[in-house]
Amino acid sequence: MSSSVFFDISAGAYFAAMVTYIAYLVFRNKTIGLMASAITIFGFVSQSAALIIRWINSYHFWAASNPASGVVESILRAAPLRNLYESLIFFVWSLILIHLLIEFKYKNRSLGAFVTPLAALALLFIDISGTSKEIQPLIPALQSNWLLFHVLLSFLGYAAFGVSFGAAAAYIVMVTDSRKEKTYIFWSIIIGIFLVVLIGMGIDFLSLSAVQRAELIQSHFLKTTLRSSSGGVAAVSWIVSIVFIFAIWQFGLRLKNILAGLNLTPTMLDEIAYKSIAVGFPLFTIGGLIMGAIWANSAWGKYWTWDPKETWSLITWFVYALYLHARFVRGWRGKRVAILAVIGFVAVIFTYLGVNLVLSGLHAYGSG
C-alpha cells in the first residue's frame, strides 16, 4: 500500500484526536479521554507505518540510481527527511511521540488538548503551504551520513520545544487572574498571530489555482489578505485580524475555567515545560548546532558562516539557554520562565520555517 494512504489516515486521526481531547477537557468524561488516547495511538501507528513505507520506497529509488551504494549507505540516504514536507511530517510524528510519552509518564491526558492542535496546525500547514509531497531525488549537498542524525535530533528537539510551548501556554492561562496582566496580553497576541497567519494562508490557499498553490509561500504568502495589493482589502484584513486577536484576548481566559476543573495543575505544567526543554535543549544543541556545524565543515570547509539558518538556531539556543539560567541560577519560576518558553518556540518556528521561506541562505533545500 502507498504511504500516502497511511499519512492521510494519521492526519485524520490527529484531527479527530484533537477534537476528542478538547471534548475530554470540556466534558471531563473518562471514556472520552480513553478514546482520545486510542485515536492518537492509532494515528501514531499509522504514521509510523507511513514513514517506514516512504523510507523503503525512497530506499529503492536511491538504490536504483546509485548501484554502487551499499545497504547501510542507501538506508541513510533514503531517510525521509529531505524537504519541507518530510520534515514537517517528522515533526508531527516526534510531537505525538513525546506527547504520548508524557501522557503515560504523568498519567494525565489533559495536555493532549494543547499538543494535538499543534500537530493539527502543522498538518494543516503542509496542505496549505502547497509543498511537494513527491519523493524527490536527493541532491548532492544532502548526500551525507550527517543528514539523518542532524535532522532527526533537531526535529526531536523542535518537538520537545513544541510540547514545552503547549505546556507553557496552558500554564500562562491557568495562572492569569485578570486580562490586564502583561503576560496574558502577550499570550493573546502570540496565539492570535499564529492563528491569523494560518487562517490567512488558508484563505490564500482557497483563492489560488492549483498551480499557484505550489508557490504559495514563495510568492503568494498572505497576498490575498494582509499583503493584498488592493489597499482596501489589506486595510480590512488588518482590522479583522486585530479584532480577532482582541477576541482571543477577550475570551481566551475562559480556557482557565476549563483547565481549573481538571487534574491539571500549574506546578505540573511548569514541570512539563521545563522537562521538555531539558530534553529538547541537549537534543537541539547536539543534533542541530554541533552536528550541523561539523557537517557544514565537511561539506563546505567552514563550520560557521553566520548564514541565516545558523544565526537563527543560535538565537533559539540563546533563548533556551536564558530559560535554563534564569530558572537555575536566578531561581525564576512561573510566568517569567513560561514567557521565555513561548518566545523560544516562536524562535524555533522562525528558525525552521521563517528562515527557509523568508530569508535565503545555504540551507535553502527546505523551501521546496
Place this chain on the structure above:
Amino acid sequence: MEEKEKKKKDIFESVWKFLASVKLAIFIFIVLSISSIIGTIVEQQAEPAKNIALLAKFFGDSAAPTVYNVFAKLGFMDMYRSWWFIGLLLLFSINLIVCSLDRFPKTWRLIKKPQKPLSGNALNSLPIKKELTFKSSLNIAKDEFLNILHASGYRVFEASESGSVRLYTQKGKYARLAVYAVHLSIILIFIGAIIGARFGFGGYLNLREGGASNTAYKSPAEPIPLGFTIKCNWYDTLYYEGIDTPREFQSELVIIEDGKEVLKKVIEVNDPLTYKGITFFQASYGMIPDATGYFVLDITPDNGPEKRLWLKSGETFEIPGTGIKGTIIDFSPALTRDGNTGALTTYSESMVNPAVAIEFDWPGKEKFTGWILKRYPETGMLPGGHSVKFADYWGVEYTGLQVSKDPGIWFIYIASIIMAAGLYICFFISHKKIWINIADDKKSVRIVVGGSTSRNRLNLENEIEKIVSHAAQAIEGRSGK
C-alpha cells in the same frame, strides 16, 4: 593607605561580581540575539544597492542612502566582523569564564564535602521522605537495604549506635561539574575560531579540466601558495535518470609534489580531498567561454574490445576492423526535442544533456547522421552490434574548488564532544543522596528513608520508592511472614 587598598579591593570585587553576574549574561544574550536578527535581515557583505533597496522599504527612497551610510558606519553591513560584535563575543567569553571561576569553588566544596549520617530531625526536613515499620530485626533490615543499594551501584557508609543504624550514600556527585564542562567547551570553540582565523585560511580555486595550479586565492588579488601542485583531471555532473536533477558533482584531483603524483581522488560534495592540512571541496563548476575540447568516444566493434578515442571536432575515426567511418560534425551541450515542432534544439548553455552528432560512412550504405547522448548510452548502439559511446566532451568545463585550512578545527571537534557529553550529564545525571535510618522499636524495626538530589526530584522519588518496596519484600520474606 589602608583605606585606598580597601577601596581598590571594593572596586575589584564589584567589577568581578558584575562580570560574573547572570544579569550580564542575560544582557549579552539579548543584545547578541537582537543584533543577529538585524544581521540576518540586512544582507551581509552585499552590494550597497541591494541593502539600500531593502532600507527604502522601511525608510522611504529619499532617506534610504543616509540610513544606509549610518548603518554601514555602525558595521551592520558586515556585522559579524565588526569590532563591536567581536567585542560582544569577547565580553561573552569573559562573562562565561568569570562566572565559572566565581561559582566553581562552591561546587567543588559541595562535591568534596563528606556526606554525614543525619539525625531523625534532619531527615524529616529532606525533600523526599518515606517511613515504614516491619516486624523484623535490625540486622535483617540493614542487610536487605545494603543488598539492594549495592545492587544499584551505591557505595554505602554506616554509622551504628546501640539499637539503631544509619546508612548513607550518594551517587553522581561529579555530575555537578558538567555545567562547567559545557562552559569550557564554549571557550574552546572561541579559541578554535581564533586559531582558525589567525593561522588558517579560506579561499577558492577554479581549475579547468587538465589544468593545474600551486596557488589558491582568497580574492583575485590575494594568492595563497599551497606548497604543492593540484591538478584537475576531469570534472563531471551526473544526473538522476530521465530528469535534470544533479545526482553528483565530481572532480578527479591529483596532488603533484616534486614532479611526482602523490595522491589521486575523485571528490564529490560532502567528500573532499585533504593534503597537508589543506582541504579541497567541490563547490561549483561551469563552462569555459569559447573553449573547444576533445570528444571522448568509447568505440566497440561487434565482438571486439572497447577502444577509447580523443577527437577534435571535424575529425574522423574508424570502428576497428569494420570499415565503418564516423566524422564528428556537431555538438550540443543540452539536446532536446521541441515538444511542438519535433525539431532538435539546445535548451541550455551548460552541459545538462550533452550530445554529439556523428556522420557515419557505412560501406554499402548511404551516409547518415546520428546524435549520440552522453546520458543515454543506448543512443550509441549501432546496427550490427557495434557501439559508439559518448563518454565526455573534455576540456570545456572547469571545477570550482573551495580551499580551506583550519588548524583550529580540532578545538571545535574536542569542544563538540565535551559539550555533548556535558549537556547529557547536566540534564540526565543528578547528584543523589540517600539516608536510611533503621532503629529497633520493641519487636519491630522502624525505617526512615530520606533523599535529596541536585535535579530531577521525581526520578529520585521513584528510585527510593523502588528501593523501599524491594527491600520490604525481601525483609518480609526473610522474617517469615
